[in-house]
Amino acid sequence: SATMLWSSLLLVSAAQAAHILQGRPVQGLPHRALYVRQIPESFGYSGTLYQPPQYQYFDTQQFAPYPYAVQPLTAVVQLNGDSDVEGVLLMVQPHPPSGPVFVSGNITGLTPGKHGFHIHTYGDLRDGCTSAGPHYNPYQTNHGGPVDPYRHVGDLGNIVAGEDGMVQVMLSDHAFSLTGPTSIVGRSIVIHEKEDDLGRGGDQESLKSGNSGKRLACGVIGLAEISTPPPPQPQPQPQPPPPPPTAMESEQ
Numbered sequence: 001s002a003t004m005l006w007s008s009l010l011l012v013s014a015a016q017a018a019h020i021l022q023g024r025p026v027q028g029l030p031h032r033a034l035y036v037r038q039i040p041e042s043f044g045y046s047g048t049l050y051q052p053p054q055y056q057y058f059d060t061q062q063f064a065p066y067p068y069a070v071q072p073l074t075a076v077v078q079l080n081g082d083s084d085v086e087g088v089l090l091m092v093q094p095h096p097p098s099g100p101v102f103v104s105g106n107i108t109g110l111t112p113g114k115h116g117f118h119i120h121t122y123g124d125l126r127d128g129c130t131s132a133g134p135h136y137n138p139y140q141t142n143h144g145g146p147v148d149p150y151r152h153v154g155d156l157g158n159i160v161a162g163e164d165g166m167v168q169v170m171l172s173d174h175a176f177s178l179t180g181p182t183s184i185v186g187r188s189i190v191i192h193e194k195e196d197d198l199g200r201g202g203d204q205e206s207l208k209s210g211n212s213g214k215r216l217a218c219g220v221i222g223l224a225e226i227s228t229p230p231p232p233q234p235q236p237q238p239q240p241p242p243p244p245p246t247a248m249e250s251e252q
């Protein structure tokens with residue numbers, strides 16, 4: 001409002017105005033810095049915009065945004081594609097943004113054997129699994145296995161289907177998170193036709209994709225609502241039966 005604006009202007013001296021006109025924060029006014037920007041004329045009007053700086057110019061301990069990850073995070077992935085492969089995966093991170101992410105679920109419709117299993121960069125599946133992009137690789141390293149020191153963040157190795165074409169997935173990984181700089185939420189998981197050679201195939205494609213072949217199924221990683229069970233309620237303890245009446249009470 002105008003009242004708040006002029007109250008803020010009273011805190012800015014002429015010397016400080018020279019700083020903020022150059023886009024520099026005001027000194028000597030803790031948590032009261034302003035930026036001044038000239039607004040170009042539009043429809044006959046022009047003026048000056050007084051804009052508070054972002055929180056990083058303040059004491060971050062006092063003004064940083066409230067953290068989103070204050071409880072365990074859960075994500076789900078619904079896998080499907082042009083093949084018969086389908087499944088559902090559940091991801092749980094008990095202590096975000098650090099600590100491992102646990103991945104579990106069931107996948108059906110695969111041929112027996114190993115299949116490449118990766119996190120891909122995009123959650124865009126408008127063109128099927130093709131538009132999911134390459135492996136998620138924010139550090140621009142070569143492809144590797146899940147226990148290699150240098151690998152794509154999205155390198156999860158292989159899943160192994162049984163003779164019935166079913167896989168029970170159960171793994172954990174510290175390389176990614178469900179929040180923060182290495183968050184995989186909004187990206188996708190892709191299951192491939194062939195075994196991932198974990199970057200040991202001796203050619204350029206091995207260092208990029210592990211020669212995993214065609215993309216059979218994929219799904220977007222989406223946050224899920226956390227259903228917290230109610231705390232257990234104390235159960236009423238059974239009362240012992242009353243003692244039998246004494247002989248004197250029976251006579252009465």
